[in-house]
Amino acid sequence: MNQPVTSETYTAQLRRLAELTARVAEQRAEAHTWYERQCEAADRAVAEASEQLRDAEEELVAAREQQERVDAEVAHLWAQVRSRLGARRLGGPPAPAYGTGATDPVPLLARARDLLDRAGQPGELPGSVNPLLALCGVAGGVLAYALGAGARALGVGYGGDLAVGLPVLALVVTLLGPLVGLVPARALADRRHAVLGPRPISVVIGAGLVTTALLLILGR
Template sequence: MNEPVTTESYAACLRRLAELTAQATARRAEAQAWHERQCAAAERAVREADEQVRRAEAEVTEATELVERVDAEATHLWQVLRGRVGAGGRRLGDPPGAARDASTDPMVALERVRELLDRTRQPGDLPGSTNPLLALCGVLGATVAYLMGLAARAAGARYGGDLAVGLPVIALVVSLLGPLIGLWPAKLLADRRHALLGPRAMTIVLVAGLLTTVFLLVTSPG
């Protein structure tokens, strides 16, 4: 038979049960709080990771746009350089690629190149010391045209017929174009000196060629 439980033993059991229940409740609350803290930390970590991803994507977009701007500006400046060099610019080839060990801001480097190109702008006109050579170009052009006209008239006189009528007209036209022919050697002179064949130089060539043409036509025996 079961022994009877005394009042003192029953009360002790109740106290023990109450203590265990309180411990279980406290541990359950602690576990719940720990779980909530872990969830909050995980959500915070996810938010921070999302923010880092957005910043990284923005940096990638900015870097891509910078690369495109640098490439476009470098290509433009390279074309300007080739234009300044002139005919020898074909030997320059394509623009150089990015330097692997470059540490400076590419936009700063491009700005320096732009300033350098601005200091070496398009070449100026031919100096006044070349005026005699320009006049000589006009004289030679007019002389060559006049000699071509003489050859055309001689051919017309030799072969007769329609050529005897047409070739003198062609000879006169060629002779009148003599001043323009002198512009070709004048342009070669300007390119050789890395200068421009400006309005002043062209005027000298054309006036010298025109005076030579008039002189040759007036003094021509025919």
């Protein structure tokens, strides 16, 4: 037969039960708090990952746009290289060089444009073409003298006012002989992609003056 439970034992059991209930409630609250914190941390991680993903997508789009601009600029510069430097037999532009340490293509393209501009700028004709320039001056002097002689002959043949006006015109044409040589000299400079500077001009005019003077002296 069961022994009766004393009041002291019953009270102790109730107190023990209350303590266990309070402990369970406290642990349950801690578990809820931990769960909420974990959910908040997971939400923050998801939000940060989403933001990083958006940033990465934006960077990818910007990188693709920059790549398209760089490819277009490279193709344009390569076309200028082929046209300016006469390298028309070359194929497409060279492939990117990896492992060079340069990551920003903008300064590289700027240096390429500057180098291409300097390479494409026409220079002055070299001194090795001075004989050709002198020949241009001689040819101009001879041509102008021949035209002048023809005009004088026409004046003598027709007589009248032409006999007075054509010799004057012939003299003017003859004196312009040194300048006539600048026409073929300019064509020579254009063919060599050069400018007709002061030195080539002086060579042409000097040769033309000497030729015109000799022809005038010999024609007397």
